[in-house]
Amino acid sequence: MRAALGSTRPLVVRTALVADPGDLLTRLPAAAPHAWIRHGEGLVAWGEAARVSVPPGPGRFDWARDWLSSVFAGAHVDDEAHAPGSGPVAFGSFTFDPASPGSVLVVPRTVLARRDGRAWLTTIGEGRLDEITAPRDPGRISYGDGSLTAPEWEHAVAQAARRIRSGRLEKAVLARDLTAVAEHPIDVRVLLSRLAGRFPECYTFSCAGLVGATPELLVRRTGETVESLVLAGTTPRGTGPADDAARGAALFASAKDRREHACAIDSVRRTLAPLCAELKIPEEPELLVLPNVQHLASPVTGHLSAGLSVLDVVAALHPTAAVGGTPTRTALQVIRELEGMDRAGYAGPVGWIDSRGDGEWGIALRCAQIEGAHARLFAGCGIMGDSDPAAELAEAQAKFRVMQYALEG
Numbered sequence: 267m268r269a270a271l272g273s274t275r276p277l278v279v280r281t282a283l284v285a286d287p288g289d290l291l292t293r294l295p296a297a298a299p300h301a302w303i304r305h306g307e308g309l310v311a312w313g314e315a316a317r318v319s320v321p322p323g324p325g326r327f328d329w330a331r332d333w334l335s336s337v338f339a340g341a342h343v344d345d346e347a348h349a350p351g352s353g354p355v356a357f358g359s360f361t362f363d364p365a366s367p368g369s370v371l372v373v374p375r376t377v378l379a380r381r382d383g384r385a386w387l388t389t390i391g392e393g394r395l396d397e398i399t400a401p402r403d404p405g406r407i408s409y410g411d412g413s414l415t416a417p418e419w420e421h422a423v424a425q426a427a428r429r430i431r432s433g434r435l436e437k438a439v440l441a442r443d444l445t446a447v448a449e450h451p452i453d454v455r456v457l458l459s460r461l462a463g464r465f466p467e468c469y470t471f472s473c474a475g476l477v478g479a480t481p482e483l484l485v486r487r488t489g490e491t492v493e494s495l496v497l498a499g500t501t502p503r504g505t506g507p508a509d510d511a512a513r514g515a516a517l518f519a520s521a522k523d524r525r526e527h528a529c530a531i532d533s534v535r536r537t538l539a540p541l542c543a544e545l546k547i548p549e550e551p552e553l554l555v556l557p558n559v560q561h562l563a564s565p566v567t568g569h570l571s572a573g574l575s576v577l578d579v580v581a582a583l584h585p586t587a588a589v590g591g592t593p594t595r596t597a598l599q600v601i602r603e604l605e606g607m608d609r610a611g612y613a614g615p616v617g618w619i620d621s622r623g624d625g626e627w628g629i630a631l632r633c634a635q636i637e638g639a640h641a642r643l644f645a646g647c648g649i650m651g652d653s654d655p656a657a658e659l660a661e662a663q664a665k666f667r668v669m670q671y672a673l674e675g
């Protein structure tokens with residue numbers, strides 16, 4: 267499928283090195299802020315030089331690639347930084363389900379970035395530093411159930427586990443949503459600052475109203491190097507250091523969680539192996555300890571075959587078994603049938619790409635879709651044949667806490 271391009275005029279892009287701008291998030295204006303931040307580094311962006319809604323369908327990543335090449339190829343670029351994320355970039359969010367509408371690419375008019383101690387400002391056309399108003403707290407938050415109540419979701423988990431035991435599939439990731447209404451319109455900048463402050467290890471992101479702090483790196487491409495952080499297998503944090511250590515050890519020793527993790531690793535290995543000349547996957551996972559949960563985590567690195575952009579790798583990897591299941595097709599059918607909701611951007615790829623094809627994309631977890639004073643929060647869990655519905659519900663609640671904290675402080 268080829269992208270319908272409309273009348274795209276060539277972009278005039280200038281990237282200039284700038285003095286350290288301090289906390290990048292404090293530079294964002296209120297309107298439609300974009301962000302990708304970890305440990306204070308990354309990109310914040312605003313304004314729109316180009317934007318496209320990617321049509322749903324199996325060819326959506328090809329369509330997006332065509333659109334991006336036409337926008338980037340014609341650009342006049344003056345780039346002082348020559349680094350991943352300098353020159354023109356696009357932020358993007360793709361829905362979990364290829365059949366769902368809502369995938370979007372945005373080429374911001376202004377991008378402020380920091381990486382390895384250097385900072386730069388990219389402007390397109392008449393880019394400008396917009397007036398920064400003080401972020402406003404969203405005030406009181408009221409929550410409601412999304413598509414399923416907690417008991418209904420536990421029932422869905424039990425059904426999925428039964429199907430797994432009957433041999434139809436090995437793993438399925440089931441999610442649920444919560445609705446939230448704030449007293450005042452939600453200023454995304456408030457959420458971003460809280461998330462980046464509390465979850466520095468995660469990728470705090472904002473793209474077209476999808477906001478969160480995901481610990482899961484789907485893929486980073488820097489030249490020929492690709493990296494991914496595969497997560498699956500979770501336990502909530504304990505009541506203190508001893509309890510935490512005991513829970514971490516139990517997670518590491520849990521056959522259920524280790525199999526759940528192995529499914530996620532296998533799906534990434536199967537996809538990346540043909541794309542990479544060299545692929546390193548550790549034999550054993552490590553523990554990733556976050557303020558709300560602990561995960562089994564495997565950092566993967568590879569040497570990418572020539573000619574593939576980060577978006578090509580995203581297209582190949584999505585959906586991994588960390589958010590879909592094993593085998594993928596059967597798991598997706600079970601998800602559609604049992605969740606009773608459209609995941610929208612949740613569990614889909616979110617991130618950025620530059621005109622060299624470098625970029626960073628996460629799996630949109632621990633996130634919410636924000637619109638005015640409304641938010642839709644998502645959390646899911648890998649279900650295996652021996653999953654306990656009550657334990658999975660507790661795990662989903664621990665995952666919801668990320669966005670509840672972002673909203674409430």
Ligand SMILES: C=C(O[C@H]1C=CC=C(C(=O)O)[C@@H]1O)C(=O)O
Nearest residue numbers: 497498499500588645646647648
């Ligand atoms: C699906 C989610 O988490 C995934 C990533 C890490 C651990 C997971 C788990 O242990 O179930 C999930 O596979 C979510 O946070 O909504």
